[in-house]
Amino acid sequence: MSTATPTTGTYLIRQASVLGGDAADLLIREGVIAEIGADLLGTPAAAGATVIEAEGLVALPGMVDLHTHLREPGREDAETVETGTRAAALGGFTSVHAMANSSPVADTAGVVEQVYSLGKESGWVDVRPVGAVTVGLAGKQLAELGAMADSRARVRVFSDDGICVSDPVLMRRALEYVKAFDGVIAQHAQEPRLTEGAQMNEGKVSSVLGLAGWPAVAEESIIARDVLLAQHVGSRLHVCHVSTAGSVEIIRWAKARGINVTAEVTPHHLWLTEELVRSYNPVYKVNPPLRADEDVQALRAALADGTIDIIGTDHAPHPDEAKACEWAQAAMGMTGLETALSVVQHTMIETGLMSWADFARVTSFAPAAIGRLADQGRPLEVGEPANLVLVDPAARWTVDPAKMATKGRNSPFAGRELPGAVKATFFRGHPTVLDGVLNTPYPGSAS
Known part of the structure; x- marks a missing residue:
């Protein structure tokens, strides 16, 4: 060019x-x-x-990421809005949603407005803050959902990502609350009692390696509960980073019954499997964990047929010391903004499962619609x-990774x-x- x-x-x-x-x-x-x-x-x-x-x-229309960790405020050693949005622009994104697990947590109008302002000042992409569902991500009390929705940031997506809203009563209340302003609850589906001490996917590989297993049912049981809650209250539910074949079947069942649920898959879950954990390289430690090949194939098929609606990077940068340690002590997460397009091309387009028009749907049109963005995810037409x-x-x-704009060097695709x-x-x-x-x-x- x-x-x-x-x-x-x-x-x-x-x-x-x-x-x-x-x-x-x-x-x-x-x-x-x-x-x-x-x-x-x-x-x-x-x-x-x-x-x-x-x-x-x-x-293609500019990509929209519904699931990005920019870390600022509070964890500028891992990422800042400036470095994260530079990475986003290089990756083909024109809008990212900044997850709430910063420090302080984005659980008030003041914090989401701070993140929103930092994005405006940087100017590389639109930054749309995601508000926390519960105060301090503690799962005890609803955060200021209405105040965040009414703020300058106009928050429409709420998530405790990294932590599941495991209390069904609290989850029901959150789903009911966001109906007033057409918001959506984005759930990190992980039953905490089934994953205590878990280090990787539960299966043959975890048994061989002697690592505590993370069962698929821990994800699937929460999704099953929450789609029924969403149906009961008539609200919108979004399922973050779906990772198992069983989760796909539950979401497919829910959509067939008209339940208002959407779902995302990460690029890394479309390609990488639990077999990589045999290396004990902490770069492959992620939440939810890398699963079996049959799960990867089910996720690809679900993205192709529309059961899974979008790609969400779950870009999770960490400082070097958080990954350069023993597996059990390493932080969970992978970078993804600068590799997402290429990974999806490799796994979905070059395999014949999707076209570039389909790519635009799952990376731009659909995520913008879920996030209720008026000026992103628009068709390439005159006047847009x-x-x-x-x-x-x-x-x-x-x-x-050393040449990337993100501060995080924890790319699972290095080399x-x-x-x-x-x-x-x-x-x-x-x-x-x-x-x-x-x-x-x-x-x-x-x-």
């Missing part, structure tokens, strides 16, 4: 394959897609535009906000060759990434 130095604020993207289909020119002006045509070069509308040659590239990404599907690159590369990311019509490298943040973002 060749470019001229962007100076005009008007951009002509030349001959990009829109959603993997026919090539077209896209003219961006004043933050929106102003015109789409077979050949706009030399037309009056494109006069003075900065030309971006995109032949061979796929144009110019949040988009240009991808080179033929590119190949080797993952080197692997991955397909697909983000060549440009446009956020509100401004190129935050050009030629595969960071350009400049959205101008005037702090206003």
